[in-house]
Amino acid sequence: MPTKTRSPRAEKVVELMKTKCKNRQIMLSLAACVHCGMCTDQCHYVLANPDDPSYAPAAKADKIRKLFKAHIDWTGRAVPWWVGAKSVYTDEELEDLMDTVFGKCTGCRRCSIVCPMGVDMAVFNGMARNLLYSVGIMPEGVRHVAKDQWEIGNQMGVLREDYLDTLEWMEEELQNKHNDPSIKIPVDKVGADIMYVINPREAKYDPRSIADAAEIFHFAGVNWTMPSEGWDMTNFGLFVGDPALGGACSKRLYDAAHRLGVKKVVISECGHGYRSTRCEGQNWAGMDVGFEMESVVITLLNWLKDGTIKVDKSRNSDPVTYHDSCNFARSCGMTEEPREVLKMVASEFREMYPNRAENFCCTGGGGAMSMSEYAPRRLKSAKIKAQQLKQTGAKTVVTSCHNCVDGLYxxxxxxxxxxxxxxxxxxxxxxxxxxxxxxxxMESIKALYGKKVLVIDDEPDVRLFLTKIYAENGATVMDAPDANQGMRAIRDMRPDLVSLDLIMPHKTGEKLYWELRKDENYKDLPVVIVSGYAKVDKPKIDFDGFIREKDIPAPDGFIEKPIDPDKLIGTVCGILKVDKAGV
Amino acid sequence: MHHEISPLVEFASEKLHILLLFMAAVYTLKIRWILLHTPGKDRQAPTGSPDTTGQRGAMYSLFNVAMPWAMPSTRKHKMFYAEFVVFHIGVACSIAMSIVFSYAPVLISGSAAVLTLQIVFASAAVVGLLRFIRRVTVPVMRLISTPDDIFSVALLTVWLVFSFLMAGQAPAFAVAKGQLEASSSIGALQETPVVVYYFITSFFLMYVPFSKISHYIYYPFSRWYLGRTLGHRGVYPMKQFGSEANADFLS
Incomplete structure (x- = not known):
């Protein structure tokens, strides 16, 4: 019988798997499953897809387990068919494995805590992701994010100057808000007590969170700082199961803390960031740290309890519920502290069921938000979370994780x-x-409060100008300098509205608009064209046709440059159906 | 009354136990193999509540199979959990019976003991049959089941049926062994169930170490490490708040 040949990638995956399985916990989790099926209806993917058994955790795990049995398990090597052992030979088989470990599992660990045998699926799912990542097989979004984190130092590719500009911008906002120029967001302050580290999503899409934290730190009167390098506490090493990337990211942050000589690192609200920085990072980096690390949730709780900060919870009068981030609740034991904080800062807390370590995933975990190809699957599985949310009757859901924010949104x-x-x-x-x-x-931020706007424009000045207008009206604003980056930002952040320029290098706004309208996921995404186009300048571009004559819906709005801020906001408020004066 | 022990029964009930040595040898190698793998370590300071530790988490994890309220899966499927208990008690009783029957059948020859054992074995066999049906009819179970899974539950079920029949032979076997006085209420020894039971048991001694049935070897290790990790991170022992409401969700 001819020997089946293996592709180079498959060969590498098999060899690497043998090395990885030398870890006792991984080996045991692969060996111990008895296929009892108790995990089946505990997974949000299964509950949302009851007719598709391939979503069952044991079935997904078996895609990896087959490989283990084929090469490591005693019986599997002797009588493979008897125990379902099967090796991989082709790149297509690896792609199929990718579809499972990246596209059908968020590594939320819910199946691990319901398994009578103690099989920790998240552990070997991470291993399988690492095997595929090591041979370059991964979803496109994951590739980009991991690359940015390796090369630029943060997972969203935020440049140092943009990050520092954002801090400066937030500092100015706070100074204006309180009429107090002494309010600072200190950067690289040597000898500070606290170093605050954030998720790059905050710098890029949600700077309001940075300002809020800075405001609290300022009025708490603490000696704090943010680092100019090593500020990203997120870690795609966790999502691709790669200790090398995980260690590099963690070390970057730990080095910043050592360099500044801080006593404590406070980690902003992010489930996987907290787990990576606080729990896994030292293991990946193989180093011990000489400072404390805690989540900002603990910091807030301590300050609220000892009176360092005082609050009036009637200002948050809407009923709120709390969603437990999987990494917080099931991997770090953080379940009570956020609830304690919430009960101190909001008037009415309503529990969600199931809750704490038994809560369901937001569906955005495991890096799922960066895998746009699996978005329909993710949104279908979100049905379970939607049921949970609806049952609470709350108007606001609070979570301590940026991934969860996007997933829940x-x-x-x-x-x-x-x-x-x-x-x-x-x-x-x-x-x-x-x-x-x-x-x-406060009044001026009401009109677009809670809305996410993405500005796509190749001219930096225009981008800045537009960003300022939207931000002054309460929106959370992100920007992109070209259509390609714009498309990526749309996938990552799923904005409420896109403010799109037409004439841009490489790819025109017109082309991006067509792509959006043809894409099932974004066909209804509101787009306002903000362009300085004049037909005499670009006679070859058929903008009139684009707007009026093509067989696709016209954009939701069209604003010509020079931009009239009132007209722009009026148009945008009309599109988003919000009251310009604030609701 | 026929109270003699034939050479075949004698061989089956006394000599086949030698295969236990084979099982022990394989298990020794298997445990050595497990221990050759390097355990991961948690370098970081513990997280979560101070009353959770790696040690406490490990102990909780080891015993939470006996706490059906502790896992949403067992809370939601109470009947399934009860079946699991019955099945495993049946298997454990049968293993114990295979030794007791060979050397001290008088200990299980009383009518109450026989009846109890037969109820246990019959219940466990019914559970085994239900599990077999579930494995071959429920789509997800069909998808995840290997020939080993199906064969194991089928053979265990057959074994439990013979355990049931075998238990009824304990008084006659005790008489044949000279451990009990013959009486009119004790029938003749039926050799077939005894021989079949012992041969299936012997087959198990050779097959189990290589099949999924040997999961009990992995169990203490896998649960210990999961518990140690989750204990160190403040997850185990798990807090139970509104667990009933949790269980009711989507049920």
Whole structure:
């Protein structure tokens, strides 16, 4: 019988798997499953796809387990068919494995805690991701993010100057808000007590969270700083199961803390970031650290308890519920602290069921938000979370994780739940008792409050100008300098509205618009064209046709440059159906 | 009354136990193999509540199979959990019976003992049959089941049926062994169930170490390490808040 040949990638996967399985926990989790099926209806993918058995955790695990049995298990090597052992030979088989380990599992660990045998699927799912990652087989979004984290030092490719600009911008916002120029966001302050590290999503898409944290730190009167390097506490090493990437990211942050000589690293609200930095990082990096690390949730709780900060919880009067991030609850034991904070800063807390370590995944975990190819699957599985949210009757869901914010936001949108998503730091800042809070600013942020706007424009000045207008009206604003990066940002952040320029190098805004309208996921995404186009300048581009004559819906709005801010905001408010004066 | 022990029964009930040595040898090698793998370590300081530790988590994890309230899967499927208990008690009783029957059948020759054992074995056999049906009819179970899974539950079920029949032979076997006085209420020894039971048991001694049935060897290790990790990270022992409501969700 001819020997089946293996592709070079498959060969490498098999060899690497043999090395990885020398870890006792991984080997045991692969060997111990008895196929009892108890995990089946505990997974949100299964519950949302009851007719598709391939989503069952044991079935997904078996895709990896077959490989283990074929090469390591005693019986599997002798009588493979008897125990379902099967090796991999082709790249197509590896692609199929990728579809399972990246596209059908968020590594939420819920199946691990319900397994009578103690099989920890998240552990070997991470291993399988690493095997595929090591041979370059991974979803495109994961490739980009991992590359950015290796090369630029943060997972969203935020440049150092953009990060520092954002901090400066938030500092100015706070100074204006409180009429107090002494409010600072200190950067690289040697000898500070606290170093605050964030998720790059905050710098890129949600700078309000940075400002909220800074506001709390300022009024707490603590000696704090943010590092100019090593500020990203997220870690795609966790999502691709790669200790090398995980170690590099963690070390970058630990080095920053050592360099600044801080006593404590406070980690902003992010489930996987907290787990990576606080729990896994030292193992990956193989180093011990000489400082404390804690989540900002613990910091807030301690300050609320000892009176360092004071709050008026009636300012958060809507009923709120709490979604447990999987990494917080099932991998780090953080379940009570966020609830304690929430009960201190919000008037009405409503528990969600199931909760704590038994809660269901938001569906955005495991890096799922960066894998746009699996978005329909993810949104379908979000049905379970939607049911949970709806049952609470709350108007706002609070979570301590940026991935969860995006996952929940999509879920709410998909199932039309009409809820808001926010984080503890936002609620705490809103309830914070500080002298002379100016009313003017609060009013001005109402119109687009809670909306995410993406500005795509190749001209930096215009981008800045537009960003400022949207931000001043309360929106969370992100920007992209070209259509390709814009498309990526749309996939990552799923904005409420895209503000799109037409004439851009490489790919025109017109082409991007067509792509959006043809894409099932984005065909209804509101787009306002903001362009300085004049027909005499670009006679070859058929913008009139694009707007009026093509067989696709016209954009939701069209604003010509020079931009009239009032007209722009009026148009955008009309598109988003919000009251310009604030609701 | 026929109370003699034939050479075949004698061989089956006394000599086949030698295969236990084979099983022990394979298990020794298997445990050595497990221990050759390097355990991962947690370098970081513990997280979560101070009353959770790696040690406590490991102990909780080891015994949470006996705490059906501790896992949403067992809370939601109470009947399934009860079946699991019955099945495993049946198997454990049968293993014990295979030794006791050979050397001290008088200990299980009383009518109450026989009846108890027969109820246990019959119940366990019914569970085995239900599990077999579930494995071959439920789509997800069909998908995840290997020939080893199906064969194991089928053979165990057959074994439990013979355990049931065998238990009824304990008084006659005790008489044949000279451990009990013959009486009119004790029938003749039926050799077939005894021989079949012992040969299946012997087959198990050789087959089990290589099949999924040997999961009990992995169990303490896999549960210990999961518990140690989750204990160190403050997850185990798990907190139970509104567990009933948790269980009711989507049920």
């Amino acid at each position: 999509d879920c709410i949108k998909e199932y039309d739940l009409g809820m808001q998503v926010t984080q503890l730091v936002n609620l705490t800042a809103n309830a914070l008792l500080v002298p002379a809070r100016p009313v003017k600013v």
